[in-house]
Amino acid sequence: MEQKMVRISVRVRNGAASFRVGIRARSIGEALALAGRSYPRGEVGVVFPAELRGYLDGKPAAGATERTLAMAA
Numbered sequence: 001m002e003q004k005m006v007r008i009s010v011r012v013r014n015g016a017a018s019f020r021v022g023i024r025a026r027s028i029g030e031a032l033a034l035a036g037r038s039y040p041r042g043e044v045g046v047v048f049p050a051e052l053r054g055y056l057d058g059k060p061a062a063g064a065t066e067r068t069l070a071m072a073a
Contacts, residue, residue: 014032014042 007024008031021038025031028046035044 006031009047011044011045011047012039013045014039020047 003026005024005026006028007022008028009019009020010023010031011020012035021035023034025033025034032044032046
């Protein structure tokens with residue numbers, strides 16, 4: 001039986017540095033935990049598209065931006 005996986009973008013911030021990484025895991029929580037262990041001094045958060053409708057149908061919305069929801073690692 002194949003395990004379902006999610007792929008999310010995670011923003012990592014450490015002082016003035018900020019970058020995104022793509023992570024595959026069994027859940028969003030597990031992906032955040034993996035990022036937190038990989039970057040223990042950074043603040044990690046899921047990157048959500050601001051225009052969810054375009055994200056769900058696979059077409060980028062015009063002028064879409066991203067929002068980051070910080071989670072404790």
